[in-house]
Amino acid sequence: MSAGDQAAAAIVTHLALAADGAVIGATLAYIAIRSIVKYVAASSALHRIRDAPSVHVSDLRSILAESDAGDDANADGGGDDVIAGGGGGERLVVVRGTVESKSAVNGSWKSLWTDVLVSHDSGDRAVVIQRSQKYVYNEWRGLFGWYPDLRAVLGRIWREQGSTTTRTVPFVLVDSRQQALSDYVVVDLDGSTHPLPLTTVYREMKPIQASPYTFLQALFGHDYPVGLVDEEKVLPLGKDVTVVGVCSSKDGAPSIKSCKDLPYFLCDLTKEQMLIELSVRSKVLLWSGIVVGTVSIGVLGYSIVRNWNKWKQWREQRRAQQERHDMANNNEEPELDEIEDDEMGDIPDGQLCVICLMRRRRAAFVPCGHLVCCPRCAYSVERDLVPKCPVCRQEISNSVRIYDS
Incomplete structure (x- = not known):
């Protein structure tokens, strides 16, 4: 470990142990609260996905019809509440289907021009293409790397990593069991921040030519880019995916959009796999919150007791010192005048x-x-x-x- 790393570790340790562990206790308490909040969200998502019906694309119209009937029954004062995620015939569903272009199912003259994207590098036909470029930085500290170590550690958080561009076209999900494309659901990506089940079709490492400025960066231990990773991911046609979202009728056709409260939208997992993953995640978050919260309470309690005792000791010292000062005012002042x-x-x-x-x-x-x-x-x-x-x-x-x- 270099001198800079040792100094940074000493500073971090001193800050962490400040006030007899109060900083550590507060940090652990924050982590515990965050774990409990995430557990509540994961548990809520687990129950909502478990209660959501798992249907095929061809069954969505009947599901929406039942939702409309449930709305009418609720308006009359009876019936079960079948609405989840909004009103107007909307319902939370889990749909398994195959990705297909929207122009292939609209049945008009527009189908002559297939509305799909073609990968420039691999030639794959897709409905989503994501192109990213990320820089790869060196790990050498340099001759004087001990000085900017802490700056380099903090600089990794804010430095520019590259760029990412995403192109999408409207697409639908069809039932893979049927040959005809009469039944489909339109996927609405507007407002969705969920990750997409993309497939990597191109990846290349491009070296970056060094410059005189690069030599100075290396000499003083500053990180400098040595390569550029060019990567392309696509959502190809014909891929089977699962959609978890709010389904409604739009322009006479079923449409599904993401739900911000759920961690899934488009993914490769089945409903059973989602439930298992959410169940494990909720248990881990619950127990981690309990354990970290217990430790934080112990550390904060120890810190409070220690600081309370220190404050009482300081107060006693100040009282004794004040008494000595009072005695000095009465007895020692003439002696000072005599020896002056x-x-x-x-x-x-x-x-x-x-x-x-x-x-x-x-x-x-x-x-x-x-x-x-x-x-x-x-x-x-x-x-x-x-x-x-x-x-x-x-x-x-x-x-x-x-x-x-």
């Missing part, structure tokens, strides 16, 4: 008080032991709210009069 005349006169510069520069150094501070002040100035330093040695800035308890033998 003896300590003034022709005194070498190296023996003068560092505060008044008039009297001889005669008072040593406890516990640091520095002999730098005269008794009167030492007495003034002791009367401060937080008395500290004027040389080392260490907190002092009192001073001792030094006599020549």
Whole structure:
């Protein structure tokens, strides 16, 4: 580990242990709260997906018809509530289907021009094409890498990683069991931030030519790009995917859109696999929240007790110091006046008080032991709210009069 890493680790450790672990306790408490919040969201998504019907594309029209009937029954004061995710015949469903272009099912003259995207590199036909370029940075610290280590660690968070472009066209899901494309559901990607089940069809590493500026970056340990990863992912035609979303009737055809409260929209998993994954995730989040929360309570409790005891000890010290000051005002003030005349006169510069520069150094501070002040100035330093040695800035308890033998 370099000197910079050791210094950064020492700083992080000092901050983490500040206030007898209060920072660690607060951090653990925040993690526990976040885990519990995520557990509630995962548990809610688990129940909603479990209760959602798993249907084929050909069954969506009947499902929407039942939803409309349920709306009418609810409006009349009876019937079960079949609406999830909104009103107007909308219902949360899990649909398994095959990706197909929208122009292949509209049955008009537009089908002569297939509305699909073609990958420039692989030639695959798809409805979604995502092109990304990411820089690869070096890991060498350089000759003087000990200096910018901490800056490099923080710089990785904000530095530019590359660019990503995504192209999409309207597409539908059809039932793979049927040869005819009469039954389909339109996939609405508007407003969706969920990841797409894309397939990587192209990936290439392109080296970046070095420059004189690159040499300076390497010399001083700064990260510099050495390559560019060019990658292309597509959602091809004919791929079987599962859609979890709110289905409704739009322009006479079923349409499905994403639900922001659910972690899935388009994915390769089946409904059973989703339920298993959500169940495991909710259990892990619950137990991690309980364990981390318990540890945080213990750490915060220990920190509170330690700081409370320190505060009481400090208060007792201040009270005792105030009592000593009161006694000094009554008893020692005449003694200071008596010795003042003896300590003034022709005194070498190296023996003068560092505060008044008039009297001889005669008072040593406890516990640091520095002999730098005269008794009167030492007495003034002791009367401060937080008395500290004027040389080392260490907190002092009192001073001792030094006599020549």
